[in-house]
Amino acid sequence: MNFSSKLIEEAVEAFATLPSIGKKTALRLVLHLIKQEAEISEQFADAILRMRKNIKECKKCHNISDHDICSICKDPKRDASVVCVVETIRDVMAIEDTGQFRGLYHVLGGVISPIEGIGPTELNIESLKERVQKDGVKELIMAISPTIEGDTTIFYITKQLKELDVKVSTIARGISFGGELEYADELTLGRSIIARTPYRLNNG
Amino acid sequence: MNFSSKLIEEAVEAFATLPSIGKKTALRLVLHLIKQEAEISEQFADAILRMRKNIKECKKCHNISDHDICSICKDPKRDASVVCVVETIRDVMAIEDTGQFRGLYHVLGGVISPIEGIGPTELNIESLKERVQKDGVKELIMAISPTIEGDTTIFYITKQLKELDVKVSTIARGISFGGELEYADELTLGRSIIARTPYRLNNG
Structure with missing residues (x-):
């Protein structure tokens, strides 16, 4: 030009x-x-x-924030005992838009992907473990995209938390396999949080 | 959101x-x-x-420019006797991209359109007349979109310049009627400048 x-x-x-x-x-x-x-x-x-x-990263949940602690983590009306674990900050926005979730979030920053060189240490998994240990978290809802990498990540985290007294569930698989979470419609995404299923190691 | x-x-x-x-x-x-x-x-x-x-408007041709006079008007290698009259600065860029034109430009800023309340005084027509009178312009190439408003504008300008010693031509109508100039491909647009036809009042 x-x-x-x-x-x-x-x-x-x-x-x-x-x-x-x-x-x-x-x-x-x-x-x-x-x-x-x-x-x-x-x-x-x-x-x-x-x-x-x-712009800052929330020190607690790694969401983007205007302050050290984000407005969701700071909100006293939200249920701090339920934490929704997501890949990215866009997923937080998508779930907030459904209006179906009143707990807190934890942004992993991605999923485990050996091909892309992302191992567990690259993700915010250690800080999630700390939150479970210290903040009285009773349930983790894994709102991770239903891909092989996503499943691997859920498996890894669940294994890490095995000794701790926390229930792990995944959002209902209403989302088609291989689909991207952020493009799901609000209704499907909202329902899949309500109809979450307990997560079991070794399929049982 | x-x-x-x-x-x-x-x-x-x-x-x-x-x-x-x-x-x-x-x-x-x-x-x-x-x-x-x-x-x-x-x-x-x-x-x-x-x-x-x-960003400035070139005082001569009304093109956008970094200086009072734009780089095209300032270029001594360009033929100042041929002026290509266009609607917008985007048209200047489109014609420059064809590499087929070595004269100068004059940006009208639109076309006459009673429906949108754009009359001749809203356009840079007076300054075009001045350039023809003072700068030794021998030919005006009307590179105006072939719409009813465009044709009206060409007709009006030609009538205004009737007494002056200047040849008026339009770019060849290789462009489909109702088409927008800036979306024409470079080849068609370049050819239509080379194959320009003299403009006649009253179709003859």
Whole structure:
């Protein structure tokens, strides 16, 4: 693409680094910002800068947060004895959107995947064990995508917690095998939390 | 959508104001920025701020520019006697991409459209007349989208310039009627500039 302006070119390049945004889309976004008042662009850039600078990871559940402890962990009305274990912060948002869960969360940061070089130490499993030991957690709901890696992760965590007095359940497998959790519809996802099934080692 | 973070929510809202970006896409972009180093977000925001603050309109051709006069108007190797009249700055980029045109441009800023309340005075027509009178322009190539509004605009401009010694041509109608100029492929658009036809009032 031919730009008569270096400034435009740089802004287009910046947008085009984002996922799913090509150069043509990037140009459309930049020209949109040019058409608007300069203030709009300032607010836009400011929202991104402020977000990136101040965003924290909750020290308890590893969710993204504005403070050291996130608003969900801090909420006294939520049931701290039930913890929903998820892969990513997007899964937290998806489950919150269902309105079906009033416990707390624990974000693993992924699943065990030898192919991608992700072992148990790369995930927030040790801190989960600590929470179970110290915070009076009675039940863990494994809301992990039903893939081979997800199943391996559930198996590993359950084994780690075997000696502890905690019930482990998985969300009901209403979600098709191989499906991604974040694309499930709210109803299915909500139901699968209610109809969770106890998890058994060795299938029994 | 449920955000546990006000910062994330604001950044998502900011992205979602852009055209063709919904909340789900906005969230994906924001989470992408969070995963990257903070520097990436800073560079991104900076590119937008710098662009929006310093971008100018070329005083001659009304193209966007880093300086008072754009790099195309300033280029001594370009033929100042041929001016290509276009609707928007995107059309300038599209024609530059064909590599078929070595003259200058004039950006009207739109076409005459009574329905949208755009009359001749809203467009850069007066400054085009001035350029023809003062800058020794010998030919105007009307690279306007072949719509009713576009045709009206070409008709109006040609009538305005009737007394002046300037040839008016339109790009060859290789582009389908009702089509948008910026989505034409480079070959068709390039050929249509080469095979431009003289414009006649009253069809003859």
